Amino acid sequence: xxxxxxxxxxxxxxxxxxxxxxxxxxxxxxxxxxxxxxxxxxxxxxxxxxxxxxxxxxxxxxxxxxxxxxxxxxxxxxxxxxxxxxxxxxxxxxxxxxxxxxxxxxxxxxx
Amino acid sequence: xxxxxxxxxxxxxxxxxxxxxxxxxxxxxxxxxxxxxxxxxxxxxxxxxxxxxxxxxxxxxxxxxxxxxxxxxxxxxxxxxxxxxxxxxxxxxxxxxxxxxxxxxxxxxxxx
Numbered sequence: 001x002x003x004x005x006x007x008x009x010x011x012x013x014x015x016x017x018x019x020x021x022x023x024x025x026x027x028x029x030x031x032x033x034x035x036x037x038x039x040x041x042x043x044x045x046x047x048x049x050x051x052x053x054x055x056x057x058x059x060x061x062x063x064x065x066x067x068x069x070x071x072x073x074x075x076x077x078x079x080x081x082x083x084x085x086x087x088x089x090x091x092x093x094x095x096x097x098x099x100x101x102x103x104x105x106x107x108x109x110x111x
Numbered sequence: 112x113x114x115x116x117x118x119x120x121x122x123x124x125x126x127x128x129x130x131x132x133x134x135x136x137x138x139x140x141x142x143x144x145x146x147x148x149x150x151x152x153x154x155x156x157x158x159x160x161x162x163x164x165x166x167x168x169x170x171x172x173x174x175x176x177x178x179x180x181x182x183x184x185x186x187x188x189x190x191x192x193x194x195x196x197x198x199x200x201x202x203x204x205x206x207x208x209x210x211x212x213x214x215x216x217x218x219x220x221x222x223x
Contacts, residue, residue, distance in 0.1 A: 030209065042113060042201065042214040043154070087154065096159065096166050096208040097144070103153040 002026045004102035006088050011108045012078055020073045020105045022088035028098075033089040034062050034073045037104065043087055046073065075107075083109045114138065115215035117202050123221045129190040132218045134202030136183055142166070143185040144203040144212060145177055154201065160185055161208050192222045 004024045012018040024032070031050045035043035047055055049064035049071060061074040075082055085104040092098050114137035124130055136143050145157040156169035160179035171177075174192075179185040189196060199219050203212040 033211070035214075040199075040217075040219075042115075042216050044113070045211050045213070048211060089154075091209070093167065093209075096161070097142070097205065097210070097212065098159075098167055098169075099144075099156060099212070101146075101154040101156075 002090070002092055002100045004088055004090060004100055006102040006105045008103070009106045009108070011110060014078055014080060014109055014111050016078050017074065017076050018078060018107065020075070020086050020107065022071045022073070022102060024069050024071075024088070024090045026090050026092040026100065028092040028094060029066060030091040030093055032064055032071050033091070033099065035087040035089065037085045037087055039085070078109050080109050080111070083107060113213040113215065115202060115204050115213050117215035117218050119218055120216065121219050123223065124192060125223055126192055126194060128192050129188065130192065130220065132187040132189070132200050134185045134187070134215060136185070136204030137213055140204035140206050140213070141183065142205045142208055143179055143183070144205075145185070145187050146201040146203065148199040148201060148217075149197075157187070166208060189220070194222050196220065197222045
Protein backbone atom coordinates (compact mmCIF):
# COMPACT_ATOMS: atom_id res chain seq x y z
CA UNK A 1 0.00 0.00 0.00
CA UNK A 2 0.87 3.65 -0.12
CA UNK A 3 1.44 5.67 3.02
CA UNK A 4 2.61 9.18 3.80
CA UNK A 5 3.12 10.55 7.30
CA UNK A 6 3.54 14.15 8.36
CA UNK A 7 2.78 15.93 11.62
CA UNK A 8 -0.78 17.18 11.95
CA UNK A 9 0.01 20.59 13.39
CA UNK A 10 2.99 22.83 14.13
CA UNK A 11 3.38 26.25 15.66
CA UNK A 12 6.22 28.67 15.05
CA UNK A 13 7.08 32.31 15.64
CA UNK A 14 7.25 35.04 13.04
CA UNK A 15 10.82 35.45 11.79
CA UNK A 16 11.89 31.97 12.90
CA UNK A 17 12.72 28.81 10.95
CA UNK A 18 10.50 25.73 10.86
CA UNK A 19 11.07 22.27 9.45
CA UNK A 20 8.15 20.09 8.38
CA UNK A 21 8.97 16.42 8.00
CA UNK A 22 7.44 13.84 5.72
CA UNK A 23 8.07 10.10 5.60
CA UNK A 24 6.67 7.81 2.96
CA UNK A 25 6.32 4.18 1.99
CA UNK A 26 5.13 3.72 -1.57
CA UNK A 27 5.23 0.99 -4.19
CA UNK A 28 7.18 3.24 -6.51
CA UNK A 29 8.85 6.62 -6.48
CA UNK A 30 9.05 9.19 -9.21
CA UNK A 31 9.40 12.39 -7.24
CA UNK A 32 8.10 14.19 -4.17
CA UNK A 33 6.10 17.41 -4.18
CA UNK A 34 5.39 19.99 -1.53
CA UNK A 35 2.28 22.12 -1.84
CA UNK A 36 0.94 24.97 0.27
CA UNK A 37 -2.78 25.20 0.87
CA UNK A 38 -4.62 28.01 2.65
CA UNK A 39 -7.98 27.01 4.11
CA UNK A 40 -10.61 26.57 1.43
CA UNK A 41 -8.20 27.44 -1.37
CA UNK A 42 -6.33 25.56 -4.06
CA UNK A 43 -3.01 23.90 -3.29
CA UNK A 44 -0.12 25.84 -4.78
CA UNK A 45 3.16 24.28 -5.85
CA UNK A 46 6.23 24.87 -3.69
CA UNK A 47 8.85 22.33 -4.69
CA UNK A 48 9.60 19.09 -6.51
CA UNK A 49 12.44 16.72 -5.56
CA UNK A 50 13.44 13.76 -7.68
CA UNK A 51 17.06 13.27 -6.62
CA UNK A 52 18.55 13.18 -3.14
CA UNK A 53 19.63 16.46 -1.68
CA UNK A 54 18.51 19.97 -0.95
CA UNK A 55 16.61 22.22 -3.33
CA UNK A 56 16.51 25.89 -2.35
CA UNK A 57 14.00 28.42 -3.62
CA UNK A 58 14.00 31.72 -1.78
CA UNK A 59 12.75 31.29 1.79
CA UNK A 60 11.71 27.71 1.08
CA UNK A 61 13.97 24.66 0.82
CA UNK A 62 13.12 21.01 0.40
CA UNK A 63 15.28 17.98 1.14
CA UNK A 64 14.93 14.41 -0.04
CA UNK A 65 16.51 11.11 1.00
CA UNK A 66 15.13 8.32 -1.14
CA UNK A 67 16.93 5.58 0.78
CA UNK A 68 15.26 6.71 4.00
CA UNK A 69 11.89 7.52 2.47
CA UNK A 70 12.17 10.97 4.00
CA UNK A 71 11.74 14.57 3.03
CA UNK A 72 11.47 17.87 4.81
CA UNK A 73 10.34 21.36 3.93
CA UNK A 74 12.28 24.19 5.54
CA UNK A 75 10.68 27.61 5.83
CA UNK A 76 12.93 30.51 6.82
CA UNK A 77 12.10 34.03 8.01
CA UNK A 78 8.55 33.02 8.74
CA UNK A 79 5.81 35.48 7.93
CA UNK A 80 2.21 35.52 9.13
CA UNK A 81 1.05 34.71 5.61
CA UNK A 82 2.92 31.39 5.84
CA UNK A 83 0.17 30.14 8.15
CA UNK A 84 -1.32 27.37 6.00
CA UNK A 85 -1.42 23.64 5.50
CA UNK A 86 1.65 22.08 3.87
CA UNK A 87 1.03 18.95 1.84
CA UNK A 88 3.63 16.33 1.04
CA UNK A 89 2.84 14.27 -2.05
CA UNK A 90 4.69 11.34 -3.59
CA UNK A 91 4.44 10.41 -7.23
CA UNK A 92 4.51 6.62 -7.20
CA UNK A 93 3.63 6.28 -10.85
CA UNK A 94 6.06 5.50 -13.62
CA UNK A 95 5.20 7.03 -16.94
CA UNK A 96 2.28 8.93 -15.51
CA UNK A 97 1.62 10.97 -12.40
CA UNK A 98 0.06 8.97 -9.60
CA UNK A 99 0.22 11.26 -6.62
CA UNK A 100 -0.63 10.26 -3.10
CA UNK A 101 -0.99 13.18 -0.72
CA UNK A 102 -0.38 13.28 2.99
CA UNK A 103 -3.12 14.76 5.15
CA UNK A 104 -1.08 17.92 5.53
CA UNK A 105 0.67 19.80 8.33
CA UNK A 106 -1.23 22.83 9.58
CA UNK A 107 1.33 25.51 10.42
CA UNK A 108 0.33 28.38 12.67
CA UNK A 109 2.73 31.34 12.67
CA UNK A 110 2.40 33.48 15.78
CA UNK A 111 3.60 37.07 16.27
CA UNK B 112 -4.26 32.34 -10.41
CA UNK B 113 -3.15 28.92 -11.63
CA UNK B 114 -4.96 29.17 -14.95
CA UNK B 115 -7.17 26.18 -14.16
CA UNK B 116 -10.85 27.09 -14.09
CA UNK B 117 -13.52 25.16 -12.25
CA UNK B 118 -17.27 25.67 -12.17
CA UNK B 119 -19.41 25.88 -10.18
CA UNK B 120 -17.54 27.15 -7.10
CA UNK B 121 -20.33 26.09 -4.77
CA UNK B 122 -23.11 23.57 -5.21
CA UNK B 123 -25.80 22.46 -2.79
CA UNK B 124 -27.99 19.51 -3.65
CA UNK B 125 -29.96 16.67 -2.10
CA UNK B 126 -29.19 13.01 -1.62
CA UNK B 127 -29.92 10.87 -4.64
CA UNK B 128 -29.32 13.70 -7.08
CA UNK B 129 -26.74 13.99 -9.85
CA UNK B 130 -24.33 16.86 -10.47
CA UNK B 131 -21.68 17.73 -13.03
CA UNK B 132 -18.49 19.59 -12.22
CA UNK B 133 -16.54 21.25 -14.99
CA UNK B 134 -12.85 21.99 -15.40
CA UNK B 135 -10.84 23.88 -18.00
CA UNK B 136 -7.11 23.17 -17.81
CA UNK B 137 -4.33 25.69 -18.29
CA UNK B 138 -3.68 26.58 -21.88
CA UNK B 139 -1.38 23.94 -23.37
CA UNK B 140 -1.88 21.35 -20.62
CA UNK B 141 -2.99 17.97 -21.90
CA UNK B 142 -3.50 16.16 -18.59
CA UNK B 143 -6.42 16.73 -16.26
CA UNK B 144 -6.72 15.21 -12.78
CA UNK B 145 -9.65 15.09 -10.36
CA UNK B 146 -9.17 15.03 -6.60
CA UNK B 147 -11.60 14.88 -3.69
CA UNK B 148 -10.80 16.57 -0.38
CA UNK B 149 -12.99 15.86 2.63
CA UNK B 150 -12.63 17.55 6.01
CA UNK B 151 -10.98 14.62 7.71
CA UNK B 152 -8.98 13.33 4.77
CA UNK B 153 -6.23 14.53 2.53
CA UNK B 154 -6.51 14.96 -1.19
CA UNK B 155 -7.75 11.70 -2.67
CA UNK B 156 -6.89 11.02 -6.29
CA UNK B 157 -9.90 10.09 -8.37
CA UNK B 158 -8.93 9.92 -12.02
CA UNK B 159 -6.57 11.31 -14.68
CA UNK B 160 -7.11 11.99 -18.36
CA UNK B 161 -4.47 12.70 -20.96
CA UNK B 162 -5.41 14.18 -24.31
CA UNK B 163 -8.90 12.75 -24.13
CA UNK B 164 -8.08 9.31 -22.84
CA UNK B 165 -8.26 7.88 -19.34
CA UNK B 166 -4.69 7.49 -18.06
CA UNK B 167 -4.91 6.51 -14.42
CA UNK B 168 -7.63 5.66 -11.95
CA UNK B 169 -7.63 6.11 -8.21
CA UNK B 170 -10.30 5.54 -5.61
CA UNK B 171 -13.15 6.66 -7.77
CA UNK B 172 -16.57 5.26 -6.89
CA UNK B 173 -18.69 3.56 -9.55
CA UNK B 174 -21.30 6.29 -9.01
CA UNK B 175 -18.74 8.79 -10.30
CA UNK B 176 -17.58 9.13 -13.88
CA UNK B 177 -15.49 11.58 -15.83
CA UNK B 178 -14.45 12.43 -19.33
CA UNK B 179 -12.16 14.78 -21.19
CA UNK B 180 -13.46 16.39 -24.34
CA UNK B 181 -11.61 17.23 -27.60
CA UNK B 182 -11.12 20.83 -26.43
CA UNK B 183 -9.42 19.30 -23.34
CA UNK B 184 -11.94 20.49 -20.80
CA UNK B 185 -13.14 17.81 -18.42
CA UNK B 186 -16.31 17.00 -16.53
CA UNK B 187 -16.78 14.95 -13.38
CA UNK B 188 -20.24 13.45 -12.98
CA UNK B 189 -21.42 12.46 -9.53
CA UNK B 190 -24.66 10.49 -9.29
CA UNK B 191 -26.86 8.97 -6.60
CA UNK B 192 -25.28 11.44 -4.22
CA UNK B 193 -24.84 10.56 -0.56
CA UNK B 194 -24.13 12.76 2.44
CA UNK B 195 -20.56 11.46 2.48
CA UNK B 196 -19.92 12.88 -0.97
CA UNK B 197 -19.89 16.37 0.49
CA UNK B 198 -16.37 17.61 -0.16
CA UNK B 199 -14.15 19.95 -2.11
CA UNK B 200 -13.49 18.62 -5.59
CA UNK B 201 -10.31 19.88 -7.18
CA UNK B 202 -9.26 19.69 -10.77
CA UNK B 203 -5.59 19.96 -11.65
CA UNK B 204 -3.71 19.99 -14.91
CA UNK B 205 -0.18 19.36 -16.13
CA UNK B 206 1.59 19.74 -19.42
CA UNK B 207 2.29 16.06 -19.90
CA UNK B 208 1.66 12.98 -17.86
CA UNK B 209 4.28 13.77 -15.22
CA UNK B 210 5.56 16.82 -13.37
CA UNK B 211 4.01 19.71 -11.53
CA UNK B 212 0.26 19.86 -11.10
CA UNK B 213 -1.60 23.16 -11.18
CA UNK B 214 -4.81 23.15 -9.16
CA UNK B 215 -8.05 24.99 -9.74
CA UNK B 216 -9.93 26.77 -6.95
CA UNK B 217 -12.17 23.78 -6.40
CA UNK B 218 -15.90 23.09 -6.39
CA UNK B 219 -17.43 22.80 -2.95
CA UNK B 220 -20.24 20.25 -3.00
CA UNK B 221 -22.71 20.05 -0.14
CA UNK B 222 -25.18 17.17 -0.12
CA UNK B 223 -28.13 17.65 2.24
